[in-house]
């Protein structure tokens with residue numbers, strides 16, 4: 001029987017994937033054999049110690065890095081390179097400084113061959129969605145970090161990717177701005193329903209945003225723990241029940257094995 | 266707390282004179298301060314001239330240089346020389362810069378061209394322009410051809426080198442962003458790679474302008490019958506240091522003006538690179 005196409009929009013299969021890099025001291029394994037499926041429209045956070053391979057896994061799904069073994073598939077098709085079906089939000093924004101906010105968004109829309117009018121309208125609508133309509137003609141250097149990341153989000157969502165990869169997108173922002181960005185991201189994600197993979201160092205951020213939290217081991221990384229979160233959004237650690245707090249403690253324990261060690265000694 | 270590490274608040278601790286000067290730098294803008302410097306040097310120079318400690322024939326006073334300038338203007342050689350030299354510099358620069366940018370884009374993007382040409386071009390770079398003049402004269406005679414060749418060759422190598430390196434340092438995240446946003450190779454090149462390399466290309470072009478003057482005078486010093494370089498050589502034969510000084514100052518002013526223009530154009534075109 002054929003699979004239901006509406007159900008398979010943005011399904012990412014990570015199938016026995018191993019990623020290695022050739023370095024000066026021989027080959028290093030950046031990602032141990034990993035298998036996992038990101039279901040369409042879900043929001044998954046990836047959390048783990050520095051250097052465990054989070055960015056590596058993400059770069060492989062984005063098509064920037066080719067796995068040494070195994071296969072990556074999007075809706076059944078092998079991922080062979082970067083494509084507009086997989087959007088990426090970079091920590092350092094990666095906005096083009098020679099384009100205004102509006103033209104940064106238009107850059108992604110060019111591939112659709114729209115009329116100029118339509119292209120501009122769509123780009124404006126995307127900026128409006130992130131609350132930056134008034135700043136459309138500013139250059140990235142004239143925007144704050146939070147505003148830059150909002151332009152990047154608008155630019156990526158405007159292309160309607162099936163999958164959205166975010167590598168510590170809010171890592172460079174202050175706590176206050178980060179909270180605003182969480183609301184914004186959840187709002188837009190709910191509307192566009194892309195499959196999101198979100199890398200973070202911040203356990204609280206992962207718990208507030210995700211349907212699934214995947215914890216990775218020390219390098220060379222693999223997935224060691226999975227939590228499925230079903231609490232209503234918007235969440236807050238203080239009022240979303242004790243369960244989130246317990247999960248938080250567990251994850252912190254996994255991330256800092258030394259404190260666990262201290263308990264057993 | 267490490268107070269010494271804090272940036273010094275502007276003005277607060279500076280002496281009064283420095284404060285006035287630094288304020289001048291901000292408000293009196295870019296023209297005022299250089300003028301102070303020029304006036305200072307001119308004053309010193311006049312004092313030396315007035316004191317008579319150095320012979321005029323060796324080190325002419327400012328007013329002698331001025332009258333030599335007027336003299337060259339009156340008999341029309343200055344205008345012809347300027348026109349000739351500027352024309353040669355412009356043509357040579359135009360050819361060299363155009364070819365340099367094109368070659369830089371090629372070696373920066375096409376691996377085959379890079380493999381075939383880069384080591385060779387890098388070998389050419391240390392050869393000084395002056396050393397080329399004899400070859401140029403054999404190839405192109407003492408007419409315009411040899412001047413164009415020497416100038417465009419020198420400009421070409423510098424512009425090529427900077428363009429090529431600009432292409433190497435296009436940040437990887439820009440390319441990745443472009444690819445995930447569905448850009449074709451052509452659009453990626455035109456709207457991502459090129460603008461990202463533009464600051465380097467302009468740095469090369471600016472160097473190229475300076476080198477155009479340098480190599481032009483080198484070419485004109487031997488084997489030419491007009492131009493600023495030729496006139497310098499002629500002034501040496503008649504021991505006219507006043508004319509030499511005049512021509513040297515004119516060269517300096519021309520070079521500085523050309524640099525200003527290129528810098529200004531670069532700033533307009535690469536407007537996002539400031540600060």
Ligand SMILES: Nc1ncnc2c1ncn2[C@@H]1O[C@H](COP(=O)(O)OP(=O)(O)OP(=O)(O)O)[C@@H](O)[C@H]1O
Pocket residue numbers: 021022023028029030048049050051052053054055056057219
């Ligand atoms: N291009 C590369 N070449 C060689 N080694 C690499 C490359 N990229 C990553 N690595 C190595 O792979 C391992 C995983 O790196 P990765 O960047 O995926 O970690 P990470 O989990 O994202 O860390 P962080 O939280 O600090 O961002 C590291 O040991 C790193 O040195």
Ligand SMILES: [Mg+2]
Pocket residue numbers: 054055056167
């Ligand atoms: Mg990383």
